[in-house]
Amino acid sequence: MFPDANTGYTYEDCKATADWLLTQTGLSPLVGIVCGSGLGGLADLLKDQVVFNYKDIPNFPQSTVHGHAGRLVFGTLKGRACVCMQGRFHLYEGYPIQKITLPMRIFKLLGVETVLMTNAAGGLNQDFKVGDVMIIKDHLNMPGLAGNNPLSGPNDERFGVRFPCMSDAYDRELQQLALDVGQDLGYGDFLREGVYCVLGGPSFETIAECRMLSKLGADAVGMSTVHEVIVARHCGMRVLALSLITNQAVMDYDSEEKANHEEVLETGKQRAEQLERLISTMVARIEHNNNYV
Numbered sequence: 001m002f003p004d005a006n007t008g009y010t011y012e013d014c015k016a017t018a019d020w021l022l023t024q025t026g027l028s029p030l031v032g033i034v035c036g037s038g039l040g041g042l043a044d045l046l047k048d049q050v051v052f053n054y055k056d057i058p059n060f061p062q063s064t065v066h067g068h069a070g071r072l073v074f075g076t077l078k079g080r081a082c083v084c085m086q087g088r089f090h091l092y093e094g095y096p097i098q099k100i101t102l103p104m105r106i107f108k109l110l111g112v113e114t115v116l117m118t119n120a121a122g123g124l125n126q127d128f129k130v131g132d133v134m135i136i137k138d139h140l141n142m143p144g145l146a147g148n149n150p151l152s153g154p155n156d157e158r159f160g161v162r163f164p165c166m167s168d169a170y171d172r173e174l175q176q177l178a179l180d181v182g183q184d185l186g187y188g189d190f191l192r193e194g195v196y197c198v199l200g201g202p203s204f205e206t207i208a209e210c211r212m213l214s215k216l217g218a219d220a221v222g223m224s225t226v227h228e229v230i231v232a233r234h235c236g237m238r239v240l241a242l243s244l245i246t247n248q249a250v251m252d253y254d255s256e257e258k259a260n261h262e263e264v265l266e267t268g269k270q271r272a273e274q275l276e277r278l279i280s281t282m283v284a285r286i287e288h289n290n291n292y293v
């Protein structure tokens with residue numbers, strides 16, 4: 001079922017899907033995880049798994065991108081109840097923006113309080129290297145600035161307010177926790193902080209576009225995450241998002257580099273284990289009431 005072009009999914013649609021999942025799992029997760037391109041291995045760490053293929057979940061879209069398995073995995077990570085999206089949805093797959101972000105509202109109705117997201121991104125900041133992990137502190141929402149926002153359409157106050165604030169989109173305590181955990185694990189050398197810019201994709205950026213985005217203040221560029229963040233914040237969940245810098249954005253007309261999805265997946269493979277350890281250690285230190293231990 002596609003959402004109505006003007007109204008998106010109703011609260012009742014989302015509730016029906018969440019209740020369907022809760023009935024089958026009996027597990028109400030407090031932490032939701034969204035895995036980026038090639039980074040779905042995290043879901044395999046969950047214990048006592050209950051797994052759903054997206055195609056079997058009412059209202060859910062299908063994953064169409066290589067590196068996004070298309071499975072919703074419930075289980076425990078370091079003893080904490082979690083739900084993990086092994087594969088996300090992107091605007092360029094052709095879905096309405098409300099459909100891409102539907103899982104965030106389902107997370108909320110499942111009981112999730114904290115969402116941890118990963119993505120693969122191109123590095124615009126010249127100090128960044130391939131393999132760096134950037135803690136997202138803010139975003140530039142290009143589709144949003146052009147009028148494509150997942151909250152467009154009638155607002156249901158049961159989810160959140162009409163005009164949600166986004167200056168606190170990325171939870172500062174969770175960012176600090178990521179830095180602390182990263183230091184404890186010896187990852188300080190490749191942990192960065194910065195601004196993520198979302199574009200529609202699927203074509204990678206031109207050189208002129210990369211130069212423009214860098215001048216605008218973006219440190220990394222990608223094709224996801226921000227839409228999910230907006231919907232997650234609208235309904236009151238706390239968010240941490242991490243970008244794995246899988247490639248350097250091409251900024252120079254003399255460069256022979258060409259962005260490609262294979263390189264994105266390959267870098268994901270090389271850094272996956274450390275990213276998984278970072279997130280699972282964080283999960284162990286997030287308290288149920290959203291304080292940190």
Ligand SMILES: O=P(O)(O)O[C@@H]1C[C@H](O)[C@@H](CO)O1
Pocket residue numbers: 035036037065088090118119120121201222223224225260261264
């Ligand atoms: O889901 P993410 O943002 O990790 O996926 C990135 C953006 C494109 O979908 C793809 C390009 O290689 O990876």
